[in-house]
Amino acid sequence: MLxxxxxxxxxxxxxxxxxxxxxxxxxxxxxxxxxTRVVTSLxxxxxxxxxxxxxxxxxxxxELVHIQREAREREEDIIxxxxxxxxxxxxxxxxxxAEAHWLGCSYVITSVEKGxxxxxxxxxxxxxxxxxxxxxxxxxxxx
Amino acid sequence: MPKVHIPTPLRQYAGKQAxxxxxxxxxxxxLSGLVSQHPDLRRHLYTEEGKLRAFVxxxxxxxxxxxxxxxxxxxADGDNISIVxxxxxxxxxxxxxxxxxxx
Numbered sequence: 001m002l003x004x005x006x007x008x009x010x011x012x013x014x015x016x017x018x019x020x021x022x023x024x025x026x027x028x029x030x031x032x033x034x035x036t037r038v039v040t041s042l043x044x045x046x047x048x049x050x051x052x053x054x055x056x057x058x059x060x061x062x063e064l065v066h067i068q069r070e071a072r073e074r075e076e077d078i079i080x081x082x083x084x085x086x087x088x089x090x091x092x093x094x095x096x097x098a099e100a101h102w103l104g105c106s107y108v109i110t111s112v113e114k115g116x117x118x119x120x121x122x123x124x125x126x127x128x129x130x131x132x133x134x135x136x137x138x139x140x141x142x143x
Numbered sequence: 144m145p146k147v148h149i150p151t152p153l154r155q156y157a158g159k160q161a162x163x164x165x166x167x168x169x170x171x172x173x174l175s176g177l178v179s180q181h182p183d184l185r186r187h188l189y190t191e192e193g194k195l196r197a198f199v200x201x202x203x204x205x206x207x208x209x210x211x212x213x214x215x216x217x218x219a220d221g222d223n224i225s226i227v228x229x230x231x232x233x234x235x236x237x238x239x240x241x242x243x244x245x246x
Contacts, residue, residue: 059231096232
């Protein structure tokens with residue numbers, strides 16, 4: 001399960017509206033608490049896939065190194081990621097699955113229809129390695 | 144000694160530590176030292192052929208070691224080595240670099 005505050009939930013959905021018709025992306029920071037990922041802050045990231053931003057995203061690893069360093073100073077961990085699907089369902093794609101490598105983390109997807117955030121779903125990347133990984137539906141608890 | 148920062152998914156294979164000090168004068172030696180201390184990390188970082196997996200980025204401080212001298216890049220005391228699996232995806236369904244992992 002993923003737990004986050006209303007303001008964080010609204011902020012990640014709004015990010016997708018701002019970047020429409022391109023995909024947005026960002027990092028969920030917080031802590032792991034008995035199988036629940038608890039978000040304490042968000043870090044917006046740039047989408048480096050300027051060749052195909054309407055249906056692909058990539059966070060530059062250097063940006064991730066910086067986000068991770070700043071999070072460490074606040075005693076937060078990377079617990080997941082979010083991105084948007086402009087005019088596409090809030091379901092993971094084959095690309096999302098193939099390029100997901102952070103086992104045990106949450107992958108949040110918001111569909112943005114005609115510029116307006118619609119459904120937001122979250123998936124936990126389960127499994128023990130690249131061969132058996134799966135994106136599994138998880139509950140989002142907005143508090 | 145240089146310090147290796149472990150991403151959250153791999154900490155369970157590294158004694159639940161977020162950062163580990165390792166010996167070594169190059170990035171390759173530091174990573175070898177890391178996997179000899181924590182052998183369960185090996186299959187997550189390296190292919191069966193012993194190459195770093197394509198989606199595993201290794202940064203020395205603020206630089207991608209691919210654009211330095213790769214695993215031969217020199218490291219010094221106080222350096223920070225970060226292991227950063229890539230973050231990518233999208234609604235596109237065309238083939239992608241790491242789609243070979245599917246099936």
